[in-house]
Amino acid sequence: MSAAGSGLVERAANGDPRAVARLVTLVENGAPGLRELTAELVAHAGSAAVVGITGAPGVGKSTVTSALVSAYRAQDLRVGVLAVDPSSPFTGGALLGDRVRMQDHATDRGVFIRSMATRGHLGGLAWATPQAVRVLDAAGCDVVLVETVGVGQSEVDVAALADTTLVLLAPGMGDGVQAAKAGILEVGDVFVVNKADRDGADQVVRDLRSTVRLAERGPGDWRQPIVSTVAARGEGIDELVEAIAAHRTWAAGSGEAERRRVRRARDEIEAIAVTDLRRRFAGLHGDERLDDLARDVLAGELDPYAAAEKIVAAVS
Amino acid sequence: MSAAGSGLVERAANGDPRAVARLVTLVENGAPGLRELTAELVAHAGSAAVVGITGAPGVGKSTVTSALVSAYRAQDLRVGVLAVDPSSPFTGGALLGDRVRMQDHATDRGVFIRSMATRGHLGGLAWATPQAVRVLDAAGCDVVLVETVGVGQSEVDVAALADTTLVLLAPGMGDGVQAAKAGILEVGDVFVVNKADRDGADQVVRDLRSTVRLAERGPGDWRQPIVSTVAARGEGIDELVEAIAAHRTWAAGSGEAERRRVRRARDEIEAIAVTDLRRRFAGLHGDERLDDLARDVLAGELDPYAAAEKIVAAVS
Numbered sequence: 001m002s003a004a005g006s007g008l009v010e011r012a013a014n015g016d017p018r019a020v021a022r023l024v025t026l027v028e029n030g031a032p033g034l035r036e037l038t039a040e041l042v043a044h045a046g047s048a049a050v051v052g053i054t055g056a057p058g059v060g061k062s063t064v065t066s067a068l069v070s071a072y073r074a075q076d077l078r079v080g081v082l083a084v085d086p087s088s089p090f091t092g093g094a095l096l097g098d099r100v101r102m103q104d105h106a107t108d109r110g111v112f113i114r115s116m117a118t119r120g121h122l123g124g125l126a127w128a129t130p131q132a133v134r135v136l137d138a139a140g141c142d143v144v145l146v147e148t149v150g151v152g153q154s155e156v157d158v159a160a161l162a163d164t165t166l167v168l169l170a171p172g173m174g175d176g177v178q179a180a181k182a183g184i185l186e187v188g189d190v191f192v193v194n195k196a197d198r199d200g201a202d203q204v205v206r207d208l209r210s211t212v213r214l215a216e217r218g219p220g221d222w223r224q225p226i227v228s229t230v231a232a233r234g235e236g237i238d239e240l241v242e243a244i245a246a247h248r249t250w251a252a253g254s255g256e257a258e259r260r261r262v263r264r265a266r267d268e269i270e271a272i273a274v275t276d277l278r279r280r281f282a283g284l285h286g287d288e289r290l291d292d293l294a295r296d297v298l299a300g301e302l303d304p305y306a307a308a309e310k311i312v313a314a315v316s
Numbered sequence: 317m318s319a320a321g322s323g324l325v326e327r328a329a330n331g332d333p334r335a336v337a338r339l340v341t342l343v344e345n346g347a348p349g350l351r352e353l354t355a356e357l358v359a360h361a362g363s364a365a366v367v368g369i370t371g372a373p374g375v376g377k378s379t380v381t382s383a384l385v386s387a388y389r390a391q392d393l394r395v396g397v398l399a400v401d402p403s404s405p406f407t408g409g410a411l412l413g414d415r416v417r418m419q420d421h422a423t424d425r426g427v428f429i430r431s432m433a434t435r436g437h438l439g440g441l442a443w444a445t446p447q448a449v450r451v452l453d454a455a456g457c458d459v460v461l462v463e464t465v466g467v468g469q470s471e472v473d474v475a476a477l478a479d480t481t482l483v484l485l486a487p488g489m490g491d492g493v494q495a496a497k498a499g500i501l502e503v504g505d506v507f508v509v510n511k512a513d514r515d516g517a518d519q520v521v522r523d524l525r526s527t528v529r530l531a532e533r534g535p536g537d538w539r540q541p542i543v544s545t546v547a548a549r550g551e552g553i554d555e556l557v558e559a560i561a562a563h564r565t566w567a568a569g570s571g572e573a574e575r576r577r578v579r580r581a582r583d584e585i586e587a588i589a590v591t592d593l594r595r596r597f598a599g600l601h602g603d604e605r606l607d608d609l610a611r612d613v614l615a616g617e618l619d620p621y622a623a624a625e626k627i628v629a630a631v632s
Contacts, residue, residue: 039619046614057373265610265620270597272624274590281586294581298362303355304581308588 009040012139015078020112020139027131028116038131044138048080049248052158053147054187055168060194063231064168065147070234071241072143073110080136080144084116084129084158112136130161130268159187161264163257164247166240168192169208171200185215188224190243196228196236222250280315289314325356328455331394336428336455343447344432354447360454364396365564368474369463370503371484376510379547380484381463385427386550387557388459393426396452396460400432400445400474428452446477446584475503477580479573480563482556484508485524487516501531504540506559512544512552538566596631605630 008026011019026037051068055061065081072079114136116128129146136144148158159165167188172195191212193204208226217223225243229236251257281290293310296302324342327335342353367384371377381397388395430452432444445462452460464474475481483504488511507528509520524542533539541559545552567573597606609626612618 035619035621038621042613042619043616261614262607262610265613265623266606268620269606269609269613269623269627270594272620273597273627274593276624276628277590277593278586281589290582290585291578293585294578297358297581297585298577300359303351303358304584304588305351305354307581307585308592311585311589312592 009037009044009138012135013044015109015140017109017112020135021114023135023139024114024132027135028128038134041134041138045134046137048133048137048141048144049244050133050137050144050146050161050163051244052162052165053145053168054158054165055170055192055194059168059170060231061147061168064166064192064194064229064237064240065145067229067231067234067237068143068145068240069111071237076110077142078140079111080133080139080141081111081113082116082129082132082136082144082146083114084146084148112139112141129157130264133161160267163251163260164189164244166190166192166244168194169204170195171198171204185211185224189222189247190240191224191226192240193226193228194231197230201228220254222247222254222256277315281311325353325360325454328451329360331425331456333425333428336451337430339451339455340430340448343451344444354450357450357454361450362453364449364453364457364460365560366449366453366460366462366477366479367560368478368481369461369484370474370481371486371508371510375484375486376547377463377484380482380508380510380545380553380556381461383545383547383550383553384459384461384556387553389426393458394456395427396449396455396457397427397429398432398445398448398452398460398462399430400462400464428455428457445473446580449477476583479567479576480505480560482506482508482560484510485520486511487514487520501527501540505538505563506556507540507542508556509542509544510547513546517544536570538563538570538572593631597627 008019008023012023023037023041025031027034027041031037053061053065053068062083065083069079069081114132116132133144133146146158146162165188167190169191170193191208193201193208195201196205205226205228212224212226225246227236227240227243229240231237248257251260290311293302293307297304297307324335324339328339339353339357343350343357369377369381369384378399381399385395385397430448432448449460449462462474462478481504483506485507486509507524509517509524511517512521521542521544528540528542541562543552543556543559545556547553564573567576606627609618609623613620613623
C-alpha cells in the first residue's frame with residue numbers, strides 16, 4: 001500500500017467524501033506512490049457505468065447532468081459527477097452556491113461532484129479524467145457522469161473514456177450545422193435534443209433522424225436513439241435513463257463494452273509508457289540536452305526529425 | 317527534396333495558394349516524405365509574427381480576426397489565418413460564403429485562410445497547428461493569425477505556439493468570472509474587450525485592470541495592455557495592432573521571444589520522438605501485444621504501470 005494513499009481507498013469505498021476528494025487530487029497530480037495507489041484502485045474499480053455528456057456551449061449540459069443525478073438518486077444509486085467543462089456551474093466552489101439545483105446535490109452524501117482543472121494539465125483531459133473516473137468507481141459510485149464541452153478534441157476524449165456518450169443539441173444553435181457536422185455519429189451513443197419546448201426543436205430532431213438513418217451500419221450495430229428533453233423541468237429524463245440503460249445492455253451483449261474497456265486500458269498503458277520515456281529524455285542531462293538540440297534546430301543546423309532521432313537513440 | 321513536396325515550397329513561397337493548401341494538407345496528414353518537407357520548410361520559415369486569438373464562444377473572435385486581417389492588408393502585409401475554432405465562420409467552405417466580411421478576404425491573394433480539423437486528429441491541435449503555421453510562414457506570410465476557441469487545453473496550446481496571444485472578452489458573458497478565472501494572465505499577452513459599446517464593458521475592463529494590477533511581476537516584465545474594441549465597426553483595431561507590435565518589440569528585447577522559440581522547438585522534437593516510440597510499440601508484435609497487456613490489466617493480473625514497464629523495456 002502506498003504511503004500517499006494509505007487507508008484512503010478503504011475510506012473512500014466507505015463513502016467518506018474527503019477521502020474521495022483527496023484521492024482525486026493525488027491521481028490528478030501524479031503524486032509519488034501513484035503506482036501503488038493505482039493498483040489498489042484498480043482492485044476496487046470496474047463496476048461503475050461511465051456516462052459522457054457533451055455538446056456545444058449553451059445546450060444545457062449541466063441541467064441535463066443535474067436532472068440525471070436526481071433520476072439516479074431516486075433509484076438509490078450512488079452518483080459521481082466530473083465536470084471538465086470550464087463553463088459548467090459545477091465547476092468551482094464559488095459558482096456551485098449560485099445554483100439551487102446544484103446545491104440540492106451538493107449536500108447529498110450519495111452524490112460526489114468534482115470539477116477538473118483542464119487548463120495546462122500535463123497530458124490534459126486525456127490523462128487526468130480517466131484517473132478521476134477510477135477513483136469515483138472505486139469509491140462505490142454506480143454511475144459516473146462526465147460532463148465536458150463539445151469542442152474539438154475534448155469530445156473525442158470523453159467518448160474514449162465513457163461506456164455511453166450522450167451528445168446534446170438544442171434548437172437555435174445553428175442546428176442544421178450541428179446535426180450535419182462530421183463525426184457526431186462516431187462520438188454519440190445517444191442523442192439528446194434539449195430545450196425541446198423551443199421553436200426549431202422538431203427540425204433538430206428531423207435533421208438528426210436523417211443523419212442517423214443515413215449512417216452505414218451492419219446487422220446488430222447500435223442505432224442511436226434521439227431523446228427529446230426539457231431538462232430544466234425534468235421532462236424526458238426517464239426516457240433518457242432508459243436509453244442509457246438500453247445502450248449499456250446492447251454494449252454488454254455485443255462485445256462493444258469489452259472492446260471499449262480494452263481500448264481504454266491500452267490508452268492508459270501507452271500514456272504511462274510515454275510519460276516514462278519523456279522523463280528519461282529529461283533525465284539524460286537535465287533539460288539542457290533538449291534545449292541544446294532545440295537551439296540547433298532554430299539555427300538551421302539540424303532538422304527536428306534528426307534532433308528527435310538523437311533523443312530516441314539516447315533512451316533506447 | 318521530398319517527392320511529396322517537390323517544388324511545392326518554392327511555389328508556395330511565390331504566393332501560389334494551391335501550393336500552400338496542398339502543403340498544409342501534407343503536413344497535417346503526416347504524409348510520407350514529411351521529414352524532407354519539414355527540413356525544406358524550416359529553411360524558408362522563421363520570420364512571420366504568429367498571433368494567437370482566443371476567448372470564450374461568442375466574444376467575437378472571428379470578427380476581431382477579420383478586422384486584423386483588414387488592418388494588416390492596409391499595411392500591405394501578407395496575412396495567414398488558421399481557424400482551429402469549430403464554431404468559426406472561417407471554418408468550412410460552405411459557411412465562408414455566408415459572411416460578407418470573410419468573403420472580402422477570401423478573394424484577396426494576399427490572404428490565406430485555412431481551417432483546421434481538430435476533431436480526432438492524431439495528437440490534436442498541439443501537433444497539426446504548428447506544422448500549418450510553419451507552412452504559412454514559409455509561404456511568406458508576414459503575420460499568421462491563429463484563431464481558437466478558449467476552452468481548456470486549446471487555449472494553452474495556442475499560447476504555446478504564438479509569439480503574442482490575444483485573450484478576448486466581452487460584456488454579458490459572465491464577466492467577473494471570466495476576468496477572475498485562474499490562468500488568464502499566463503495565457504494572454506494582450507487583453508481585448510470586444511463589443512465595448514455594450515452595457516457592462518466598463519466593468520469587464522475594470523475587472524481585468526485589477527487582475528493585471530495584482531499579478532506579480534519583476535522589473536522589465538510585460539504588463540498586459542487592455543484594448544477595447546468594437547471589431548464589427550473596426551473601432552479600436554489600430555490600437556490593437558499597436559499593442560501587438562509593442563509586445564513583439566518587448567519580447568525581442570527581453571529574450572522572451574527567443575525563450576518561446578526554443579520551447580516550441582523542444583516541444584516539436586519531443587512530439588516527433590514520442591510518435592516514433594509509439595510506432596515502435598505498435599511494431600513490436602503488431603497491435604496484439606498491447607491488447608494482451610490491456611486484457612491482463614483488466615483481469616487484475618497486472619497493474620497499468622507494470623504493463624507500461626514491459627512496453628518501455630521492449631523498445632529500449
